[in-house]
Amino acid sequence: MHLLIGIHAAMGEAGALAFLWVLIELLNPSESRLRRARIAAALGTLLLVGAWFVGGFYYVTEYAAVVKPIIKGGPLPWTHEVITETKEHVFLFLPFLGILVWGLLSRYQNELRQNRNIRVAVIILSGLIVLMAFAIAGMGFMISSGFRAALEAKML
């Protein structure tokens, strides 16, 4: 167990839930719901940026030096070579998508009540962020499994 992984995962999932909140507020928007959506998008973006920093710090200081060689020497090396490599790069899309959602909500504000096209655009983007964040959490589970399998193989 590592505290930084817990903080990284918690910030990422809380960020995903913030964008689920944005999506729900936009289904039947009013002035107050749009204001809450802007707050949720700003909060979600900050959480994703936080997950980026904490995950990056863990990746550079701990994972690369300690975890990666063990996974690569274990029975499931693909969990690093395919899953970690994909996760660490696809994750970079998320904070930028968060900025886009926040930017559209801030730019169009109450116009979103009348403009269905832009509302649909923000709903779809928020849904994409939620799906990607949970998919990335699933990748984290696979990487942990690869590490555990490698440790078990060493012990047995």
Place this chain on the structure above:
Amino acid sequence: MRINAVALIRSIIAVIWLIVGMTFLTEVSPEFKSILVQFASHHWIGKSVLSAIALVAFYLFFRKFKESNGVLGGVFLVIGSVILGGVSIFSFFLWHFVNK
């Protein structure tokens, strides 16, 4: 300051493809990887910092153009870029692993 939505959409699309491009280039070019390491001590940090700088630079460039109404179309291009870029990165590392 009013945000230019179309400039932001174009900048995000450009940053997504920049990340995809840097990901491939790091794997196939040790020289590029070493430039990133020299720039930021680790190639992944280098990609992260360059992506953030690129977003600002692209936005400042694209905001010179007039904002159009094509937001929904632009968002579909963003989603297409995310899916295609993500699948490309996954396929590249899978191919790399299988052919090692």
